[in-house]
Amino acid sequence: xxxxxxxxxxxxxxxxxxxxxxxGPDAExxxxxxxxxxxxxxxxLLRKTGAxxxxxxxxxxxxxxxxxxxxxxPDYLDAFQSLSAMNGGELGDYxxxxxxxxxxxxxxxxxxxxxxxxxxxxxxxxxxxxVRPPGHHAExxxxxxxxxxxxIPIAVERVRALGLASRVAIVDWxxxxxxxxxxxxxxxxxxxxxxxxxAQLYPIDSGFIDExxxxxxxxxxxxxxxxxxxxxxxxxxxxxxxVLPALEAFAPDMIIVACGYDAGLLDPSSQMAVTARGFGEFxxxxxxAAAGSAQGRLLxxxxxxxxxxxxxxxxxxxxxxLLGWEFGLVDHYDLDDSAPEQLLQEYQRQAIDAARxxxxxxxxxxx
Ligand SMILES: [Zn+2]
Numbered sequence: 001x002x003x004x005x006x007x008x009x010x011x012x013x014x015x016x017x018x019x020x021x022x023x024g025p026d027a028e029x030x031x032x033x034x035x036x037x038x039x040x041x042x043x044x045l046l047r048k049t050g051a052x053x054x055x056x057x058x059x060x061x062x063x064x065x066x067x068x069x070x071x072x073x074p075d076y077l078d079a080f081q082s083l084s085a086m087n088g089g090e091l092g093d094y095x096x097x098x099x100x101x102x103x104x105x106x107x108x109x110x111x112x113x114x115x116x117x118x119x120x121x122x123x124x125x126x127x128x129x130x131v132r133p134p135g136h137h138a139e140x141x142x143x144x145x146x147x148x149x150x151x152i153p154i155a156v157e158r159v160r161a162l163g164l165a166s167r168v169a170i171v172d173w174x175x176x177x178x179x180x181x182x183x184x185x186x187x188x189x190x191x192x193x194x195x196x197x198x199a200q201l202y203p204i205d206s207g208f209i210d211e212x213x214x215x216x217x218x219x220x221x222x223x224x225x226x227x228x229x230x231x232x233x234x235x236x237x238x239x240x241x242x243v244l245p246a247l248e249a250f251a252p253d254m255i256i257v258a259c260g261y262d263a264g265l266l267d268p269s270s271q272m273a274v275t276a277r278g279f280g281e282f283x284x285x286x287x288x289a290a291a292g293s294a295q296g297r298l299l300x301x302x303x304x305x306x307x308x309x310x311x312x313x314x315x316x317x318x319x320x321x322l323l324g325w326e327f328g329l330v331d332h333y334d335l336d337d338s339a340p341e342q343l344l345q346e347y348q349r350q351a352i353d354a355a356r357x358x359x360x361x362x363x364x365x366x367x
Pocket of ligand 1: 174175176260262303304305
């Protein structure tokens with residue numbers, strides 16, 4: 001098999017966005033989860049292993065206002081731009097930002113858009129977009145959960161406007177619910193949105209199994225809320241029982257992953273136990289799924305992941321897998337697949353089976 005041609009997007013500006021969250025009067029300042037550090041260290045590690053050099057560098061696209069307005073309301077964009085030009089502000093829950101974040105967020109969406117276009121045109125076989133700020137919680141008229149612009153939907157709509165793709169599947173394995181794509185595409189039958197997440201973590205009031213899409217979009221939204229404590233056994237079962245059959249049934253012509261590492265076993269924002277190696281395994285499954293229907297077209301876009309030590313390992317596992325490389329790192333926090341946390345527990349199986357049944361009922365999954 002020939003070496004895949006993998007695109008890598010990043011930009012120095014991504015590390016200069018400042019997220020500012022008020023955790024209340026009892027939280028001593030200076031200890032927020034979100035910072036540039038995990039992303040910077042991921043890029044450094046990709047350089048150290050040679051993976052960054054093995055990828056084809058893709059520059060972010062300079063998006064214009066029309067690109068953003070395919071997803072966001074003009075009022076939201078105006079408010080964001082003007083607050084950013086002053087001293088920053090907050091336009092949604094857990095989503096404060098500093099001065100100049102508008103331009104960086106547009107460049108972040110432009111990074112995902114550039115990667116999507118390169119994949120859709122066949123310039124590269126697959127791509128990884130190492131962007132910041134993330135996007136999967138952003139909704140058309142509000143920022144949420146560190147996310148300011150809906151990076152992936154903006155990229156999808158641009159690729160569609162260029163006539164390069166029609167049916168798109170978004171697989172969100174960030175540990176938090178992919179509410180943004182769900183809201184944006186809830187009635188769209190041509191965009192399959194699948195979210196695997198820790199149940200009722202964030203947003204606490206969305207991501208339930210009965211949110212299956214509406215109207216023509218019924219059966220094109222799948223939620224797999226997993227119990228806290230889920231490890232590789234639960235994730236593997238969810239992948240093989242729900243994600244892969246849903247992708248096969250939907251037959252997208254492009255797959256985009258909202259890739260967080262916050263289901264990782266060292267992540268401070270959640271209570272899951274996915275290994276770094278596990279993120280490579282998920283990537284391998286989606287490479288295979290993309291080969292099945294989408295002519296291999298796969299884009300992995302950076303979302304969350306807050307462990308400065310572990311998330312660079314997780315991201316490196318993803319990129320090495322895209323390149324067809326071995327994981328190859330010395331990971332002191334690897335857990336053997338036979339460790340108790342990694343085995344599929346009965347209550348986890350029941351939760352995943354319930355999500356699967358909801359998908360069968362809605363038409364997202366075959367009987
Ligand atoms: Zn997350």
